[in-house]
Amino acid sequence: MDAHTTAGPAPAVATYPISLRINGEQRQCEVEAWVTLLDLLRERLGLSGTKKGCDHGQCGACTVLVGGKRINACLTLAVMQNGKEVVTVEGLADGGQLHPLQQAFIDHDAFQCGYCTPGQLCSAVGLMREGEARTVAEVRELMSGNVCRCGAYPQIIAAVTQVMGLAEHKDNPDRPYLPGTVPA
Amino acid sequence: MNPVTFHAPQAHAEALRLAARDGAAYIAGGTNLIDLMKEGVMRPASLVDINSLPLDTIAPTEQGGLLLGATARNADTAYHPLVRSGYPLLSAAILAGASPQIRNMASDGGNLLQRTRCHYFYDIAVPCNKRVPGSGCSAIGGLTRQHAILGASEHCIATHPSDMCVALAALGAVVHASSEQGERRIDFTDFHRLPGANPERDNTLLPGELITAIELPPAGQFAAHSAYLKLRDRASYAFALVSVAAALDIGPDGTVRAARVALGGVAHKPWRVPAAEDALLGKQPASAAFEACAELLLAGARGHGQNDFKIPMARRAVVRALGQAAAGTIDNMHAAPASAGKEPL
Ligand SMILES: Cc1cc2nc3c(=O)[nH]c(=O)nc-3n(C[C@H](O)[C@H](O)[C@H](O)COP(=O)(O)OP(=O)(O)OC[C@H]3O[C@@H](n4cnc5c(N)ncnc54)[C@H](O)[C@@H]3O)c2cc1C
Ligand code: SF4
Ligand code: FES
Ligand code: FES
Numbered sequence A: 001m002d003a004h005t006t007a008g009p010a011p012a013v014a015t016y017p018i019s020l021r022i023n024g025e026q027r028q029c030e031v032e033a034w035v036t037l038l039d040l041l042r043e044r045l046g047l048s049g050t051k052k053g054c055d056h057g058q059c060g061a062c063t064v065l066v067g068g069k070r071i072n073a074c075l076t077l078a079v080m081q082n083g084k085e086v087v088t089v090e091g092l093a094d095g096g097q098l099h100p101l102q103q104a105f106i107d108h109d110a111f112q113c114g115y116c117t118p119g120q121l122c123s124a125v126g127l128m129r130e131g132e133a134r135t136v137a138e139v140r141e142l143m144s145g146n147v148c149r150c151g152a153y154p155q156i157i158a159a160v161t162q163v164m165g166l167a168e169h170k171d172n173p174d175r176p177y178l179p180g181t182v183p184a
Numbered sequence B: 001m002n003p004v005t006f007h008a009p010q011a012h013a014e015a016l017r018l019a020a021r022d023g024a025a026y027i028a029g030g031t032n033l034i035d036l037m038k039e040g041v042m043r044p045a046s047l048v049d050i051n052s053l054p055l056d057t058i059a060p061t062e063q064g065g066l067l068l069g070a071t072a073r074n075a076d077t078a079y080h081p082l083v084r085s086g087y088p089l090l091s092a093a094i095l096a097g098a099s100p101q102i103r104n105m106a107s108d109g110g111n112l113l114q115r116t117r118c119h120y121f122y123d124i125a126v127p128c129n130k131r132v133p134g135s136g137c138s139a140i141g142g143l144t145r146q147h148a149i150l151g152a153s154e155h156c157i158a159t160h161p162s163d164m165c166v167a168l169a170a171l172g173a174v175v176h177a178s179s180e181q182g183e184r185r186i187d188f189t190d191f192h193r194l195p196g197a198n199p200e201r202d203n204t205l206l207p208g209e210l211i212t213a214i215e216l217p218p219a220g221q222f223a224a225h226s227a228y229l230k231l232r233d234r235a236s237y238a239f240a241l242v243s244v245a246a247a248l249d250i251g252p253d254g255t256v257r258a259a260r261v262a263l264g265g266v267a268h269k270p271w272r273v274p275a276a277e278d279a280l281l282g283k284q285p286a287s288a289a290f291e292a293c294a295e296l297l298l299a300g301a302r303g304h305g306q307n308d309f310k311i312p313m314a315r316r317a318v319v320r321a322l323g324q325a326a327a328g329t330i331d332n333m334h335a336a337p338a339s340a341g342k343e344p345l
Helices: A037-044 A100-107 A117-130 A136-142 A153-163 B012-019 B033-038 B074-078 B081-086 B088-095 B100-105 B108-113 B164-171 B274-278 B287-297 B310-327
Strands: A014-022 A025-031 A063-066 A069-072 A085-087 B005-007 B024-027 B046-049 B058-060 B066-069 B174-179 B182-187 B210-216 B226-231 B242-250 B256-264
Touching: A014 B005, A025 A037, A037 A063, A063 A117, A069 A117, A069 B100, A100 A117, A100 A153, A117 A136, A117 A153, A117 B100, A136 A153, B012 B024, B012 B046, B012 B174, B012 B210, B024 B033, B058 B081, B066 B081, B074 B081, B074 B088, B074 B100, B074 B108, B081 B088, B088 B164, B088 B226, B088 B242, B108 B164, B108 B210, B164 B210, B164 B242, B164 B256, B226 B310, B242 B310, B256 B274, B256 B287, B256 B310, B274 B287, B287 B310
Parallel strands: A014 A085, B005 B046, B024 B046
Antiparallel strands: A014 A025, A063 A069, A063 A085, B058 B066, B066 B210, B174 B182, B174 B210, B226 B242, B242 B256
16 A cells, blocks of 8 residues: 655655445545554544543454454554444444344443443444354353453343343253363 | 554565565554554564455365465454364364454464563563563563463563464464565474573564465364363453363274373463373373373473462363363364263363
């Protein structure tokens, strides 16, 4: 990709033209190489639904979907995602209609301060698309990249498993918990 | 982050040329490099994004093995049908690492090159021989809970943090690398290095050299009897204190025909001791043989105070992982086999 060198006072800083489709809308931006996708969304595009918790990939608050896959927006550069399709928490609802997960989070009281919630929601959408979780224990393991400091985990798991139709299932008795192996 | 320029070459030769320049670094998933750039630990002048190169395929080799492209994602690798069926140990190890979000970005090549999680390495205010050669090691005499018990030197006691690499070491993988000087293959046991007097060098890759793929030997031998056991401070999403990749080939007479055991979280590289594996050959897969194996694997282990507990923990983890492997593969994705539980797990 070719850099543009911005005119103006020295030292000139190279910027890169990128184009992203964000929540269905095509957006063009000029970014320095070191701008993360998270900072682009929050600081430059005003999409503050996606949260910055740790900024180091450790909490999951910044989870968004890129090309349908959940990733940490804090650990990728905006310029690396040029041409991609991004969905943030602002893009989950269908017009006025909440995403079933959003409604389930409300029904199960699955948030306290709500700070981790956008990341939890995007992560759960990604988890459902991946199709690898079949038991409650697997949902719990595959949601472990999202840390909630209020400890709303039981309600979050209840909300996600309900939308997945797993709510009636207890942990799989054919699959005993083996500490140290993953998922349980 | 430091100011940096960005390149996304479309061709292999251009990537090698760009990477040969001073201060250049490849970037794949970015999950380790961006983290370290934010801390000021790594300060590349230019980034060479290798995601446009055709290096993301996973395909069988003519020898009956499997070739994992360098930019194949950790999640895609772990869930790939050929990895699941032929190398369940690799699947299990990858899924024990990081989080789903990180595994969706992290590449197979980048996983091999992730740097230590030693907290002094991350703290640019304190000495660290790995970060600034010759400055000293702050871990020695400091907080050592996560540090090495094997293969360390007086210059560095850091551990390699990867889970995937522990399974790759046990499976006998080969790294394919490419530079302007040509292509070469590096046996996994020779890929990472012990710290010695040069802990700043994690591995035997040359400057600017590109990992293009990781080759797995023919599948099947260990598919029925393998387990990856990871012990850590919480149940998920934490680096290993100690991990074990155990793989057995059990013959029709019920004795061990071939064995591989590698330890993670204990050294600067995945730890294998051929004599410990040989000690299992021809034996019944049961506790006595497993304990003898563990003893040989941990020979010469030395703690640094806070991590002394890792020595008995690793010994017991080896015995348990071998017991799990003997009982039937734990691939972490399907119901445990009916035979699981017949041995004490
Ligand atoms: C919060 C957190 C928790 C984690 N937990 C775990 C865990 O439990 N277990 C575990 O194993 N890992 C864990 N990881 C680490 C993660 O697996 C690695 O960061 C990831 O595998 C690195 O891959 P990448 O493609 O993102 O590498 P990048 O960050 O893109 O690159 C890493 C390094 O490799 C170089 N590089 C990349 N590709 C190539 C190539 N093809 N050839 C030559 N050089 C190359 C880069 O220049 C850089 O120096 C964790 C990471 C985070 C952030
Ligand atoms: S153990 Fe190694 S990485 Fe950690 S401070 Fe010492 S030299 Fe640095
Ligand atoms: S802000 Fe990205 S994981 Fe915490
Ligand atoms: S609801 Fe407060 S951090 Fe999760």
